[in-house]
Amino acid sequence: MSLRNLALKPGELKALSRSGLLLFAARCALRVEPCLRLWWPDPPAGIRTTWTRNLDFLVAAASTPRVPRVAARSRSLSNAGAQAGRRFDSKDETRGRCLNYVFLTLSAGVETAALVDRAAAVKSTILTAKYSASIPAILAHAGRITTPGDPVDTACGIVWNAIRVDVKLLGGEPPAMDLPALRRIAPFWPDPAPSWW
Numbered sequence: 001m002s003l004r005n006l007a008l009k010p011g012e013l014k015a016l017s018r019s020g021l022l023l024f025a026a027r028c029a030l031r032v033e034p035c036l037r038l039w040w041p042d043p044p045a046g047i048r049t050t051w052t053r054n055l056d057f058l059v060a061a062a063s064t065p066r067v068p069r070v071a072a073r074s075r076s077l078s079n080a081g082a083q084a085g086r087r088f089d090s091k092d093e094t095r096g097r098c099l100n101y102v103f104l105t106l107s108a109g110v111e112t113a114a115l116v117d118r119a120a121a122v123k124s125t126i127l128t129a130k131y132s133a134s135i136p137a138i139l140a141h142a143g144r145i146t147t148p149g150d151p152v153d154t155a156c157g158i159v160w161n162a163i164r165v166d167v168k169l170l171g172g173e174p175p176a177m178d179l180p181a182l183r184r185i186a187p188f189w190p191d192p193a194p195s196w197w
Contacts (some may be wrong), residue, residue: 031189
């Protein structure tokens with residue numbers, strides 16, 4: 001199954017306001033946040049702080065019409081992902097690629113906060129979702145997900161279905177919320193959650 005066929009289309013995000021787009025992007029980042037454990041037991045200094053501060057920033061940006069500057073934030077996240085790729089390139093390329101996509105997910109979401117043009121913001125939000133959905137695909141291609149049937153199709157289907165639930169969840173004009181509230185509004189996965197996550 002092609003990622004292009006599974007990925008969100010711009011029309012699917014019509015119901016999301018600017019606030020909804022940013023909260024949706026933050027939910028995409030929260031869904032892949034558990035992959036940060038791939039850094040452990042020896043994460044670089046400040047990597048968790050970089051993640052948390054930028055996630056808080058993205059959620060806060062959803063509650064204000066002010067258009068923030070994001071270049072330095074986006075760069076710090078992209079650099080963290082690139083650092084992961086380099087660190088694990090010779091030891092565990094799959095691990096490095098997954099971590100890189102974790103940080104690209106949040107970086108794309110942060111970049112969305114600075115976009116005034118609606119079409120550009122939708123495109124950036126879809127990119128955020130694609131980065132997040134790429135992680136299960138990477139794991140499945142590497143043989144690290146075992147499922148009945150084709151692991152890539154199964155994993156990608158599960159993650160895109162979960163992503164679409166968030167679109168419905170955040171339609172209209174969602175209320176202002178902080179990061180804990182955004183975590184609590186709904187599970188990130190269907191019940192039961194995928195065993196490979």
